[in-house]
Amino acid sequence: MAADRLKVGPIMCHAHGLCAELLPEMVRLDEWGYPILADGPVPPVLRSDARAAVAACPTLALRLRSD
């Protein structure tokens, strides 16, 4: 199974910050509230949290992309 990676659409992102709440292992926020994503594929143990973060993004800016 292809490894999924997180991607954020920089124009769509409006810094709601829910992703960092739901997936703190892979998302931290800069001082202006915009997400900084961890490099690399989402580890299997975090996959369901990553999907929850994607689903929670109010602007649909966060996505999971398989390589």
Next chain:
Amino acid sequence: MTALDAARLPPTDHPRLLAGWAETGAITRYSGHRRRYGPLPGLDGPRLIELVSRSGLRGRGGAGFPTARKLRAVADGRGRRIVVANGCEGDPASAKDGVLLELAPHLVLDGIQLAARAVGANEAILAVHTGSRLLRTLAAALRDRGTGEVPVELAEVPRRYVASEESALVNHLTSGDARPTVTPPRPARRGVRGRPTLVDNVETLAHIALIARHGDGWFREAGTRDSPGTTLVTVGGAVALPGVYEIDLGMPVAAVLALAGGPVEPLQAVQIGGLGGSWLPLPYADGMPFTHEDARAVEAGLGVAALVALPVRACGIAETARVLRYLADESAGQCGPCMFGLPAVADDMAVLADGADRSGVVVRRLQERLGVIPGRGACAHPDGAVRLAAGALRVFAADVARHARGDSCTWTGAPPWLPTA
């Protein structure tokens, strides 16, 4: 500085794009152009792409991408294809595209026709800034050419720094919104009105016009293996004859400055690549060959091939602060790290220049900010600003230290060396 004042006949090896203009003036009539350069060769599309591929031509708009790869990607696209010639030249440090369009408009128009043939396009757009005085020259040049060519529409683009960034230009030509969009898809796949679109800088297209006539071997007689040919450079700052010159790629930076009359006072650094470019310290930069590969080796880029010579008596931190303010103001305001990050970085740099960071808090905060901004915008605008700022902290470390002792900078109110308008 008008384009004609800016262009100077380079006393150098192989003037090509600007060859002979000093004797004859600008060639705006198509008949005169054909007398000098000969007719457009009748190569077919695949043969043209092959020729450009062997020539090793790289884009002259900033990114230095191999032109043949772009041609091939668009030629492989489905349905109607479009050629966009980018003559906007949004970077205030650059004047070369304006000079080229004014002095040899038909070379660019030839290049547009050849590129259209190469990718199978049946329409083309030549984009310049809104209200540009080039519009009249170009409209006349277009009228002067025969029928049977792919029609070329002149388009006006807002005078904003990021408006002529590739995706912003495509967006503007499609919807009237001159702000960058997220890529991919690249314009080669989905460009103007969703059609596969070739976006090439006007100088790139002019080189294609010469390569089609003289061949790839001729093109490679100038330049290096990875940066072949000649290139137009805009030289500014503390040199005797600021202006646009044509050089062989690979010419050492000191020789380029010498072409522009040489330094008029002792220099400390050169800024390379346009405002979103890089600082290079002197004397290191003197010996650096002006090539993509040598620039990349020091984490810089040729960008729009501008060089600005900064004298010893100027303050690189104050200069950088001023440019960062400009770049922050020119953000399209779409992506958070650019919209908020660039003003913050510009503020920090201004604090350093004012000698108001005695505790060193601001320089550390600035370093952190520079670390998190790059790669997080839709376009490369924030990355360019960050590269300039980070380079300034390295190249002008002595100024940073002096300001940290509380010395404010006498140069914050002085006329700028780097143009921002």
